[in-house]
Amino acid sequence: MDLGLADRVYVLTGASRGLGFATAECLVAEGARVVISSRDGDRAADAAARLGADRAVGIAADLADPDTATRLVETARERFGRLDGALVSVGGPPRGSAAQVTDEQWRASFETVFLGTVRVARTVAAALTDGGAIGLVLSTSVRAPIPELGLSNGLRPGLAGVAKDLADEYGPRGVRVVSLLPGRILTDRNRELFAATGDAERARAAAEAAIPLRRIGEPAGVRPGGRVRPLPRRRIPDRDHPAGGRRRAARDLRSGRARTRGHAQTGS
Numbered sequence: 001m002d003l004g005l006a007d008r009v010y011v012l013t014g015a016s017r018g019l020g021f022a023t024a025e026c027l028v029a030e031g032a033r034v035v036i037s038s039r040d041g042d043r044a045a046d047a048a049a050r051l052g053a054d055r056a057v058g059i060a061a062d063l064a065d066p067d068t069a070t071r072l073v074e075t076a077r078e079r080f081g082r083l084d085g086a087l088v089s090v091g092g093p094p095r096g097s098a099a100q101v102t103d104e105q106w107r108a109s110f111e112t113v114f115l116g117t118v119r120v121a122r123t124v125a126a127a128l129t130d131g132g133a134i135g136l137v138l139s140t141s142v143r144a145p146i147p148e149l150g151l152s153n154g155l156r157p158g159l160a161g162v163a164k165d166l167a168d169e170y171g172p173r174g175v176r177v178v179s180l181l182p183g184r185i186l187t188d189r190n191r192e193l194f195a196a197t198g199d200a201e202r203a204r205a206a207a208e209a210a211i212p213l214r215r216i217g218e219p220a221g222v223r224p225g226g227r228v229r230p231l232p233r234r235r236i237p238d239r240d241h242p243a244g245g246r247r248r249a250a251r252d253l254r255s256g257r258a259r260t261r262g263h264a265q266t267g268s
Contacts, residue, residue, distance in 0.1 A: 006031030009080040011072045013063060013120060014089040016043040018187035019137060023087055028055045032084075035076045037061035037068070039091075063090055063116025064108070069123035086124040088117050089137035092189045095196055098150030109151045118162055121177065125166055131174025136163050138179050184208075185217045 010027055014020045016038035024034045024047070034056045038044040041060030048058030057079050061068045076083045093109035094101060101109075121134050128134075138156045140146065145153040160179045167177040184190060184207050194200040194207075208214050 003030050008032045008084040009034070009076050009082050010084060011035045011037075011076055011086040011120075011124060012089070013037045013061070013072070013087070014091055014137075015087070016040065016047040016058065018089075018189065019182060019185060020087065020089045021047055024051055024056065028052060033080045035059065035072060035079065037072060062112070063120065064111040065116075066119065068116070069119040072120065073123055073127050083124065083127055083132070085128065085132040085134055086120060087135045087137065088120045090117060092139075092149070092193075093151035093155070095148050095193065096150055097148060098154055101150055105151065106154075109155060113151070114155045114159060117159055121162070121166055125170045125175050125177065128170075128173070128175045133176045133178070134166075136160075136177070136179050138181050140181050140183050142179065142181050183217070184211060190216070 005027060008027075008031075010032060012020050012024050012027075012034055013036075015024050015034075015036035020036065024036050027034055028051050032055075034051065036044055036047055036051075036056060036058050037060070038047070038058070039060065039062050041058075044058030044060060046058070048056040057075065059071070059075060061072060072086075073083060090113050093113055094105050096105075117136060121136060124132075124134055136159055138159055139149075139152055141149060141152045141156045142160045163177050163179045170177060190207075191200070194203040197203040204216065208216055
């Protein structure tokens with residue numbers, strides 16, 4: 001099935017592994033080109049090499065750095081000549097309940113997880129003059145707190161609200177902003193969380209028992225980029241603007257193992 005992504009260009013943060021890299025693979029397989037970032041420059045470069053030097057570029061970038069968002073947009077334009085959207089993902093914050101984590105951990109996580117995500121989303125949205133799509137990879141903590149992940153429980157729901165706010169603002173220009181709420185996917189992050197319990201196998205078994213399918217998903221089985229596909233910009237009559245797009249987006253983003261939530265007025 002042709003998703004209409006040939007020669008489109010996307011920025012993906014935190015994409016040297018896990019869901020971000022799986023999405024990059026999907027995009028490249030559909031003919032798109034990508035700029036992927038990671039705090040580890042060597043890892044980003046290696047991931048880009050695996051995707052193909054003519055289709056991907058990897059750069060070292062920390063979302064806590066105020067210049068990162070602009071640098072990502074500029075890299076896409078300088079290397080590939082255009083920009084059509086972004087998938088914004090960031091590594092999970094430190095483990096611990098909201099009461100246990102320190103003030104410094106709260107501040108550091110806010111700078112990276114929250115403010116860093118906001119900066120990339122608004123910078124990319126402002127650059128999408130011909131429409132496009134932005135996906136924020138959040139967590140099911142948006143819907144209900146997850147034990148021992150107090151920082152995520154506090155920050156991710158706020159980002160879902162930011163996505164809705166951005167969607168309302170940029171929707172009339174044909175820019176869709178969506179939140180993706182993946183459940184248990186066997187990424188390095190989840191392996192670390194299982195290991196932190198002291199009995200990884202038991203923790204995994206308990207997690208699987210709470211899932212209707214009784215299994216944890218694999219990154220390649222989610223590939224949110226295949227769902228959040230940008231459509232050509234089209235004019236949206238005012239009478240059609242508020243509600244219809246949200247319903248269409250919910251259908252477009254729904255998948256079996258990834259819980260998603262759409263916010264954009266134009267189809268998120």
